Amino acid sequence: MTAHTQSGLPAQEALEAAVQRTADRYDAVIIGAGPAGLNAALVLGGARRRVLLLDGGPPRNVRAQAAHGVFTRDCTPPADLKRIGLEQLAAYDVTVCQEAARQVREFGEGFGVQLATGWVTARRVLFASGLQDLLPRVSGLRERWGRTVHHCPYCDGWPNREAALAVLGSHQEGHHLALSMRNWTDHLTLLTDGPDELTPEQRRDLQRLDITLETRPILRLSGEDTLTVHFRDGDALELEGIFLNPSQGQRSHLPAALGLELDDKSRVVVNEHGMTSLRGVWAAGDMTGAPQYVMSAAASGMVAAVSLNSTLIHEDVREYGAAFHESPDEEPGVGEA
Ligand SMILES: Cc1cc2nc3c(=O)[nH]c(=O)nc-3n(C[C@H](O)[C@H](O)[C@H](O)COP(=O)(O)OP(=O)(O)OC[C@H]3O[C@@H](n4cnc5c(N)ncnc54)[C@H](O)[C@@H]3O)c2cc1C
Numbered sequence: 420m421t422a423h424t425q426s427g428l429p430a431q432e433a434l435e436a437a438v439q440r441t442a443d444r445y446d447a448v449i450i451g452a453g454p455a456g457l458n459a460a461l462v463l464g465g466a467r468r469r470v471l472l473l474d475g476g477p478p479r480n481v482r483a484q485a486a487h488g489v490f491t492r493d494c495t496p497p498a499d500l501k502r503i504g505l506e507q508l509a510a511y512d513v514t515v516c517q518e519a520a521r522q523v524r525e526f527g528e529g530f531g532v533q534l535a536t537g538w539v540t541a542r543r544v545l546f547a548s549g550l551q552d553l554l555p556r557v558s559g560l561r562e563r564w565g566r567t568v569h570h571c572p573y574c575d576g577w578p579n580r581e582a583a584l585a586v587l588g589s590h591q592e593g594h595h596l597a598l599s600m601r602n603w604t605d606h607l608t609l610l611t612d613g614p615d616e617l618t619p620e621q622r623r624d625l626q627r628l629d630i631t632l633e634t635r636p637i638l639r640l641s642g643e644d645t646l647t648v649h650f651r652d653g654d655a656l657e658l659e660g661i662f663l664n665p666s667q668g669q670r671s672h673l674p675a676a677l678g679l680e681l682d683d684k685s686r687v688v689v690n691e692h693g694m695t696s697l698r699g700v701w702a703a704g705d706m707t708g709a710p711q712y713v714m715s716a717a718a719s720g721m722v723a724a725v726s727l728n729s730t731l732i733h734e735d736v737r738e739y740g741a742a743f744h745e746s747p748d749e750e751p752g753v754g755e756a
Pocket of ligand 1 (some may be wrong): 450451452453454455456473474475476477478479480481482483485486487488489518519520521547548549550552564565569570571573574575670671673703704705706710711712713714716
């Protein structure tokens with residue numbers, strides 16, 4: 420079946436038409452305006468590139484009241500981080516478009532990116548589309564995510580220091596997180612929500628560190644500023660917060676649809692420059708398996724942007740018949756022979 424666009428043209432024709440319109444041609448399209456994408460846009464803008472930054476929605480920490488561990492901006496609400504990041508792009512040739520990329524295709528020497536309004540083309544693509552957290556199905560948990568339910572002690576450990584906390588997890592990851600959380604509080608329970616898969620040695624670890632093991636199945640969570648765990652047997656436990664280690668998946672289907680190599684945790688495989696397995700495509704931030712923090716995502720956005728730009732510099736120089744002694748464009752993508 421031929422894919423049609425809003426204009427009624429088949430996708431291929433619409434893409435070819437976009438190539439004719441220089442207004443829709445960019446040096447780079449960045450997909451995602453979280454910390455990784457915003458910082459990549461800043462760096463590419465400063466490198467005098469014509470950039471389209473696609474802002475398809477809020478960043479992953481949108482539910483958090485404040486971001487911690489962020490150099491010079493500790494305790495800043497995530498929405499403010501994003502607002503400042505967007506404001507600082509105004510000095511550069513960066514177009515910010517509040518649209519999600521719908522499709523990415525290799526096209527000619529570059530790429531076509533489909534938006535709701537049509538196709539744009541770019542010499543390079545940088546994915547910064549993030550991950551999504553796949554939360555356990557405990558009634559009342561999703562609503563409290565980022566408020567009294569957290570995943571990362573480096574993000575939310577300090578505001579919860581010495582609080583009555585629980586870790587939710589029934590196997591090795593729960594044991595690991597519970598042992599780590601003892602750094603932040605002495606009042607800790609490991610909730611397994613039913614039968615656990617802990618080894619005898621792991622149970623002994625919990626005893627040694629004075630962590631209560633609670634295996635009763637959970638009915639639901641309630642509470643606003645504090646948290647009540649209601650067990651199925653009618654009993655309840657009062658807490659100030661829960662930490663857990665959720666499963667995760669790519670936020671966007673586009674990296675897989677474009678055929679980028681993913682690892683066994685479905686992260687996009689990149690080299691140390693953020694290059695993916697497909698030449699001309701970079702990825703940065705949480706989606707790559709980089710440490711999941713604002714600063715790491717922003718830093719990897721910078722690294723990817725510098726690498727991407729250096730390949731454009733090499734390409735541009737070659738147009739004049741000149742060449743650097745070694746061209747990063749000649750480097751194979753990750754996993755390429
Ligand atoms: C509850 C919570 C609290 C956290 N607290 C902290 C903290 O205190 N300190 C800290 O350092 N880290 C914290 N983190 C981690 C931090 O949020 C992430 O590491 C960081 O946001 C990753 O940035 P990113 O740019 O890689 O991805 P994201 O922030 O996930 O941004 C990706 C962006 O891409 C967009 N997108 C996806 N698909 C498309 C598409 N097709 N087209 C266009 N756009 C698209 C998304 O809408 C999103 O805006 C927290 C995370 C959570 C879940």
